[in-house]
Amino acid sequence: MRRRKHVKVITVADKAQPLQLDCGGVLPEIQVAYETYGHLSQTGDNVILVVHALTGDSHPAAHDQADDIGWWEPLVGPGCPIDTNVFYVVCSNVLGGCQGTTGPASINPETGQPYGAHFPQITIRDMVHVQKRLLDKLGIEQLVLVIGGSMGGMQALEWAVTYPDMMDGVAVIAAPGYTTPQAIAYNIVGRRAVMLDPDWQEGNYYGTAGPAEGLAIARALGMITYQSDYSMTEKFGRNLRNDKFEVENYLEYQGNSLVKRFDANAYLYLLKALDLHDLGRGYSSYQAALARVKAKVLVVGVSSDILYPPYQQQQLVRELKAAGARASYNEIDSGHGHDGFLIDFPILRPMIDRFIRSILPTPALLNHHSLFRPSDLAYLGARLVTEI
């Protein structure tokens, strides 16, 4: 794939420095696949860490015109809110994933075989620890912003709690401070479907077809929760094609598409990481965890999100404020459901743009920022006016 061209891989854990995991396991070797955009400033003060959602990867945007488009193209690039003419953007595939970073499909150095179901359970916090090691390797000590949607939003929140001194801002889109039982329940059903597939073979399916139908079913269920009754009715109604409801054709297509690009065991582990997400984990209380946050936090909800409904984001902001953090809530008023964070760019762009400018140094400081070109300043200035 063309998109692989810009992917770099780096080792962040080895026998000398294994990673102790949140649930008690150990990973003796971790490789991280990542991409970077733009240029690191001399003082290292222009870094934005973009973190991806469940089935995402290290490729939020194309690197050039010949490159495949990314999953957050309208947000990341020259002249975008996450302006790669200004910022040095880092995005890595998550721990437990299957797009280059160590996960269940990786070879277990102790057995020489893929981990499969013997991969240790990982959490959102483990993903963040791995990203921290990646930044250490890259010589990055400070972040302007950590930003992500859905599972990416959970990581952004964990960043704010785990490394509170490292970033100015955190932007969390369509993600809760902890996962509620309804969202867990959907994941349980998805996992059971994968594991019911006889081709799953207790996770030892590498070299064989693998649990294609089980994973496709899990994905189909995911797709329902990412959309809304409204958006599905708009798109599919009760229309038929090939003697099937359009929605059935769609779900089959989406399921099969994921099967081609995603490892079923990785899907199982990442779903479980979503279930385990709870910022309060390991702290004396949830409130105590939130009280650690020093970054300015923007929390964005999507009005029609049925997976992590907006009341959860509103609640998170109230809880952050109660814990003394600077937090604000923006809502994407959209029928797209949870997927709004990957669709509603005309609404998301100004929200993110405004937030980034609110955490940047003052305009005076902007002027001496070596990476701001005059055109960028004019661009930012013009939009700042509209903010008044």
Place this chain on the structure above:
Amino acid sequence: MRRRKHVKVITVADKAQPLQLDCGGVLPEIQVAYETYGHLSQTGDNVILVVHALTGDSHPAAHDQADDIGWWEPLVGPGCPIDTNVFYVVCSNVLGGCQGTTGPASINPETGQPYGAHFPQITIRDMVHVQKRLLDKLGIEQLVLVIGGSMGGMQALEWAVTYPDMMDGVAVIAAPGYTTPQAIAYNIVGRRAVMLDPDWQEGNYYGTAGPAEGLAIARALGMITYQSDYSMTEKFGRNLRNDKFEVENYLEYQGNSLVKRFDANAYLYLLKALDLHDLGRGYSSYQAALARVKAKVLVVGVSSDILYPPYQQQQLVRELKAAGARASYNEIDSGHGHDGFLIDFPILRPMIDRFIRSILPTPALLNHHSLFRPSDLAYLGARLVTEI
């Protein structure tokens, strides 16, 4: 089971009178399991048909103190809104079910083997046609009311459209005029889970264990859609038991419970019947179907229903009114989700009570109603006063 004691079985289709099905198939033999409560009046003017939901049966209430309780106990019985001292209540297991009425587990008279996946596809309308044949056999020509929730509500609506002259009222709880793609999508996922189970064996599992895990997964998904984020959070939170989230224990319990009492093929066929539900099916338009309705219609939604959200019931009432029908909307303001129709009896009882009284003959007629006892009249009178 004790509850079987009061179940009667009657043949409503045979070689001489097979049932032509809505989707083109034919059933050469149909038996219906049903129960009755109360006494049929001499003029046959006191019949209420109660229709059940997906996994329900012919047993909405206990017949006596020794009997098992039913699924609508607080609504059906002496002194209840569906007062068995007053009304003759009929409830039958649906066509395609597995509680005594012909379904996929029944013996195909042409092969001597269970139908399995060779059972013809059935619709909600077919269920209604079978119920009509049952009433014919029982000598019932007129209904005071047809009432049901969820799939039962769909049947009640089909009754109003298919046999518009037969009833005074129809009460529809938590059911739409047609199924929307999100609800269809959940059913698709459920069916695929059942069929993925190797023990499903293309539906030929009779005499073997059957697709227990597949059906349990489908049921688990159903249970999510019957509840709400709120009710699940209230019940389970993120509590753990036996190293599992409580919600996982709960879903496993619910799945396993259904497996013990329900046939997987019946589940597949009934889910598909839900998908095919569309009152406009076979008519020149949806509006044309609604214009056939002569009964007074009460439509009840549950505020937190995510399966058939209340806007669908509100829309149905608007559409019924636009088609010239007498329709009204009541909402159960509850966090219980779709299951509210089986839980929120303190709200549902007065709604149903009021509606039944609104469709009954005038008080003058009530007096000569042979089955009204003085105490019932006093009871009704007292409550009528509260209506003013």
